[in-house]
Amino acid sequence: MKIHRILVINPGSTSTKIGVFENDRVVFEKTFRHSVEELSEFHQIIDQYDFRKNVILEELDREGINISKLSAVCGRGGLLRPIEGGTYEVNGAMLEDLRNGYNGEHASNLGGIIANEIAKGLNISAYIVDPVVVDELQDLARMSGVPEIPRKSIFHALNQKAVARRAAYDLGQRYNESRLIVTHMGGGITVGAHAGGSVIDVNNGLHGDGPFSPERAGTVPAGDLVSLCFSGQYYRAEMMKKLVGQGGLMAYLDTNDALEVERMIEHGDKKAKLIYEAMAYQIAKEIGSMSAVLEGKVNAIVLTGGLAYGKNFIAEISKRISWIADVLVYPGENELEALNEGTLRVLNKEELPKHYPNFAE
Numbered sequence: 001m002k003i004h005r006i007l008v009i010n011p012g013s014t015s016t017k018i019g020v021f022e023n024d025r026v027v028f029e030k031t032f033r034h035s036v037e038e039l040s041e042f043h044q045i046i047d048q049y050d051f052r053k054n055v056i057l058e059e060l061d062r063e064g065i066n067i068s069k070l071s072a073v074c075g076r077g078g079l080l081r082p083i084e085g086g087t088y089e090v091n092g093a094m095l096e097d098l099r100n101g102y103n104g105e106h107a108s109n110l111g112g113i114i115a116n117e118i119a120k121g122l123n124i125s126a127y128i129v130d131p132v133v134v135d136e137l138q139d140l141a142r143m144s145g146v147p148e149i150p151r152k153s154i155f156h157a158l159n160q161k162a163v164a165r166r167a168a169y170d171l172g173q174r175y176n177e178s179r180l181i182v183t184h185m186g187g188g189i190t191v192g193a194h195a196g197g198s199v200i201d202v203n204n205g206l207h208g209d210g211p212f213s214p215e216r217a218g219t220v221p222a223g224d225l226v227s228l229c230f231s232g233q234y235y236r237a238e239m240m241k242k243l244v245g246q247g248g249l250m251a252y253l254d255t256n257d258a259l260e261v262e263r264m265i266e267h268g269d270k271k272a273k274l275i276y277e278a279m280a281y282q283i284a285k286e287i288g289s290m291s292a293v294l295e296g297k298v299n300a301i302v303l304t305g306g307l308a309y310g311k312n313f314i315a316e317i318s319k320r321i322s323w324i325a326d327v328l329v330y331p332g333e334n335e336l337e338a339l340n341e342g343t344l345r346v347l348n349k350e351e352l353p354k355h356y357p358n359f360a361e
């Protein structure tokens, strides 16, 4: 059997995760955590390109991993135009939308760009899999109440899909026949209603709605937000930072690190306790609302992402939602494996790569 060696790259808001796989076997994996200070020197996320790329290449070099033997490079896909799930070959139209941040700024925009740059030098193909703009919303979910502002599907599609498949398997079901509420809790937090293999409703975890997160504001009172925007106190970019990057735990406690917050609580910090509990409370509320979307027919509630390592945090959420359905916890994420599997399906010719359309044509 032919051995495919694949480098996968997953830039998140607080970390860059990489893996090297030989077929489905991981041969190297590493997570780089980026502190707020480290990233604060970059004005825009696209400016982090050289920094994140060099961190990856230097680590591979240090580990003696010969990249000339790679068969393909795959990056987490970013804020493109809404598209269906699957594996896409990186092309010019996609690179342009990633560089311009068609749907906004997020670290995942760097995934396809860095993958392409490394692949180009080796004359191999670059891919992205299940980008954050995968859109399977039912039409009902698109209405916001303001016609010019439809609700959008921007979420942890890659991990939500991967973990949902795993949960369905553990429940003895097929993903395409299951009804799950999947909650990814990382730098951003998204809660998706999965029905019959589609994510029919989900909060826009970047600059839309839902619970506040380690670094995002989530839903905020709309009228007060408008007033603040027009108060003359802030530029547009400053307001966006309040929602993405400097919102949530960052705004209240000056850190996006939940472990740090747990240490503050252990040392008796009452404000830290209130804010951490409020984040769990908002997540539970969102899960409750997705149970209504699924009309109460829920096979399981699935909790995943970095915050799912926090046992007290999980308990705080579970006490409010465990009456809905069983709660399954899969801490961390399966994103590297999911990126690898999507690439392998194409390299093994089990699937054709999808083509990102040139919308300008």
Ligand SMILES: Nc1ncnc2c1ncn2[C@@H]1O[C@H](COP(=O)(O)OP(=O)(O)O)[C@@H](O)[C@H]1O
Binding pocket: 012, 013, 014, 015, 185, 186, 187, 188, 214, 256, 257, 258, 259, 260, 305, 306, 307, 308, 309, 310, 332, 333
């Ligand atoms: N063992 C742990 N217990 C509690 N929180 C954790 C743990 N490990 C990581 N986290 C928190 O998870 C968050 C990051 O989650 P992650 O899914 O890695 O984020 P992203 O991929 O969005 O950068 C951070 O707030 C981090 O402090």
Ligand SMILES: CCCC(=O)OP(=O)(O)O
Binding pocket: 011, 012, 013, 014, 106, 132, 154, 155, 156, 186, 187, 188, 189, 205, 206
């Ligand atoms: C843009 C939705 C995905 C997301 O929020 O990812 P991170 O938690 O890695 O920032």
